[in-house]
Amino acid sequence: MELLGILAFAVALLLSVMVHELGHYLTAKRFGMKVSEFFLGFGKRIWSFTKGETEFGIKAIPAGGYCRIEGMSPRDEMPAGEEGRAFFTASSGKKLIVLGAGSFAHLLIGFILIFAIFFGVGVNTLLSDITKVSPNTAAAAAGFLPGDKILEVDGVEVKDWFIDSQVIAKSEGKPLTYLVSRGGEQIIIKASARYDESAKRYILGIITKIGTERQSFFPAIVESTQATGVLLRESVKSLFTLPTKVPQLFRQTFGGEERDPNGLVGVVGAARVSGDVVSSTKLDNTEQLGTFLLIVASLNIFVGLFNLLPILPLDGGHMAVAIADEIRAFIARLRGRPRPAGIDVNVLTPITIGVFAVLAVLTVILLIADIFNPISLNF
Numbered sequence: 001m002e003l004l005g006i007l008a009f010a011v012a013l014l015l016s017v018m019v020h021e022l023g024h025y026l027t028a029k030r031f032g033m034k035v036s037e038f039f040l041g042f043g044k045r046i047w048s049f050t051k052g053e054t055e056f057g058i059k060a061i062p063a064g065g066y067c068r069i070e071g072m073s074p075r076d077e078m079p080a081g082e083e084g085r086a087f088f089t090a091s092s093g094k095k096l097i098v099l100g101a102g103s104f105a106h107l108l109i110g111f112i113l114i115f116a117i118f119f120g121v122g123v124n125t126l127l128s129d130i131t132k133v134s135p136n137t138a139a140a141a142a143g144f145l146p147g148d149k150i151l152e153v154d155g156v157e158v159k160d161w162f163i164d165s166q167v168i169a170k171s172e173g174k175p176l177t178y179l180v181s182r183g184g185e186q187i188i189i190k191a192s193a194r195y196d197e198s199a200k201r202y203i204l205g206i207i208t209k210i211g212t213e214r215q216s217f218f219p220a221i222v223e224s225t226q227a228t229g230v231l232l233r234e235s236v237k238s239l240f241t242l243p244t245k246v247p248q249l250f251r252q253t254f255g256g257e258e259r260d261p262n263g264l265v266g267v268v269g270a271a272r273v274s275g276d277v278v279s280s281t282k283l284d285n286t287e288q289l290g291t292f293l294l295i296v297a298s299l300n301i302f303v304g305l306f307n308l309l310p311i312l313p314l315d316g317g318h319m320a321v322a323i324a325d326e327i328r329a330f331i332a333r334l335r336g337r338p339r340p341a342g343i344d345v346n347v348l349t350p351i352t353i354g355v356f357a358v359l360a361v362l363t364v365i366l367l368i369a370d371i372f373n374p375i376s377l378n379f
Contacts (some may be wrong), residue, residue: 137205
C-alpha cells in the first residue's frame, strides 16, 4: 500500500506539471505565439508525435516538463514571415497572462482537489448524534438518551455541531431548549448545562458521533474557497520564512537533528508521506483519500506561489522583466520619448545561472534529508 501511495503521488505530480505547461501552451496559442515543443520530462526523447506545428512527447528524466515558446528573447531567430509570433514581440499584458497561466493552473488544481474533498470524499466532522450520556450530568437529568440526534438548540437549526455546540459552553448555566429526533419522532428537551472545573466550561454531559460529512455543491464551493484561502496564506508565510529554515535543514541533513514536520520537504519526502498516508492503519479509506488529496492540493498551491517569485528562471522572474519593461515604457512616455527596447533576458543569464545553482543545491540537500532523515507524521 505504501508503494501505491508513492506511485499515486508521482502520477499526481506529473499530471500537475502537464496542466502547468498546458496553461502556458493554451494561452500562448490563444495569442498567436509559436509553440514548437510540449514535453513531459527532460533529456532523451522516449516518444513523441507532431500535431500542427507542435511536437508533443515524453523524455527520459521525469523531473518536470516544458513548453517551448519561440522568440523568448530578441536574439532568438524566428522562421521567415513569423517574426510577429515571437513571444518577445507580444504586449506585456499578453506576456504576463502566458507566464502566469502555469501558476494559475496549479492554484486551480489545488482548489479543485479541495472541492473534491468537501463535495465528493467528505470530511470528518463532529455530528449531533448522541453515542453516550454520562451519568450524573445535566443531560442524564434532562432525559437525553444514546441514539438521540439534536436537530435544534434554542430554535437554531444544527448545521455544524462542532460550531453550534459552542452555545452550550457559553450558556452560563441558563436553560436551553433542544429539538431532538428519537425513534423517528421529534421531542423537546430542556436542560441547563453545568460548569465543569476540569474542562473550564459549561457542559451538557454527552458524547456525539464523529462521522464523514459531504457538502452540497454550493456550500462545497464556499468551503473550498475558504480552505484554499487558508492554504494560500500559509504558503505565503512559508515563502517568507523559507530562508530562515535553510540552516535548520543543514542541521537536519548533516547533523542528525530530527526533521521538523513544518520545515522544508522535497518531492521525495512528500512522496514518502503520501505512501505513509495510504498505508496507514490509523486512517480509514475516506481519511486516507482525503489526506492524500490535501497533500497534493497543498503542494500545488505552494508550487504555484513559489513559481511567481520575481527571480529568474522562474516564471515570476520573467513576469518581473515584463513589468519592468512597462515601467520603462511609462517613464519614456512621460518624457516624450519613444518606447525603449525590451529587456533581453539573455543579459540576465548570470543571475539565472546563480539562482538555478542555489535551487539545485537546495534540491540535492532536500533529497539527502528525505532519504536518510525522513519526516514522520505518525500516520
